[in-house]
Amino acid sequence: MELGHLLFTVFSAFFGLAVGSFLNVCIYRIPKGMFFKEKHSYCPKCGATLKWYDMIPVFSWIFLKGRCRNCHEKISARYPVVEALNAVLWTLSAYFFGLTANAFVYDVLFSALIVMTFIDIDTKEIPNGIVLLIIILSIPLFFTARDVIWWQRLAGAAVISVPLYLIALVSGGGIGGGDIKLFFALGLVLGLYKTLICAFIAIVSAGLIGGVLLISKKVKKGFELPLGPFIALGGVLTVFLGDMTVNALRALFGL
Ligand SMILES: [Zn+2]
Incomplete structure (x- = not known):
């Protein structure tokens, strides 16, 4: 594997994770028809606004043991799953098809x-x-x-x-x-x-x-x-x- 191809594959993994977060927003908001209405991410249970360090794909969910920092309500495992899935597919895409x-x-x-x-x-x-x-x-x-x-x-x-x-x-x-x-x-x-x-x-x-x-x-x-x-x-x-x-x-x- 050439260095350029390797860098692109690693980049795709991280960018895929970040985009995965955005996909969670899409999954939640598109059926509600509220895609462009809300600016902040918040806990659906207690309404606490999420800080940037609560929204690091996959890692925040693991660090918080799948619970809201404020009210300790369970956060669905679907969020990190969507993020990881997108990262894996983007990594495979970069690996198979190159830049x-x-x-x-x-x-x-x-x-x-x-x-x-x-x-x-x-x-x-x-x-x-x-x-x-x-x-x-x-x-x-x-x-x-x-x-x-x-x-x-x-x-x-x-x-x-x-x-x-x-x-x-x-x-x-x-x-x-x-x-x-x-x-x-x-x-x-x-x-x-x-x-x-x-x-x-x-x-x-x-x-x-x-x-x-x-x-x-x-x-x-x-x-x-x-x-x-x-x-x-x-x-x-x-x-x-x-x-x-x-x-x-x-x-x-x-x-
Ligand atoms: Zn909460």
């Missing part, structure tokens, strides 16, 4: 997918703004990631979203509009083949986790599993391992 335009595009994509995941878990809604952001992210990829031909991106947008849309029309429910829009947007980013792999990972992982939740009686029958997190998992894995998988399948089937 390239694609690395930055995928960084923003991963952060958007993290925010979408937790908002979908909380509200069972995928915000249109995040879908739009992912569509916008695909535009530079048309020029910088030429390994995917332009028509494959358009085909990727349609290959899962159109059948899902038709199923939703016929069945009159079951599949969320947000999931359909998300597959459309991700298809533009991933292209035809990787979108199929992403959908496969999403379906298998959702089936597994849904099954485990049912068997362990954590949820009741008829529970609607939010699909956004599984589509995000498929998307992230496919960005890193999609090319390898496509090549392996090609070799396997002699294409």
Whole structure:
């Protein structure tokens, strides 16, 4: 690994942590429609304004043992998890793609997918703004990631979203509009083949986790599993391992 690549990777880890803090704010505020209203961060329980040293990603949470400094109310472990997750994905992105335009595009994509995941878990809604952001992210990829031909991106947008849309029309429910829009947007980013792999990972992982939740009686029958997190998992894995998988399948089937 060259020194420049190493420095960029280390920088991405720390910057990813800092951006992770911002993602927590997004997850909390976007569903409430209060994104630009509040300036200070505060404890949701006692309202105490947080000091800068209470907001150091991951470390503050560990140092305060997951409790508010003022009222000692538990602070969700989700905050450090989101920060660490973003840092890990940005580090991997820097490691895999180096100091390239694609690395930055995928960084923003991963952060958007993290925010979408937790908002979908909380509200069972995928915000249109995040879908739009992912569509916008695909535009530079048309020029910088030429390994995917332009028509494959358009085909990727349609290959899962159109059948899902038709199923939703016929069945009159079951599949969320947000999931359909998300597959459309991700298809533009991933292209035809990787979108199929992403959908496969999403379906298998959702089936597994849904099954485990049912068997362990954590949820009741008829529970609607939010699909956004599984589509995000498929998307992230496919960005890193999609090319390898496509090549392996090609070799396997002699294409
Ligand atoms: Zn408090």
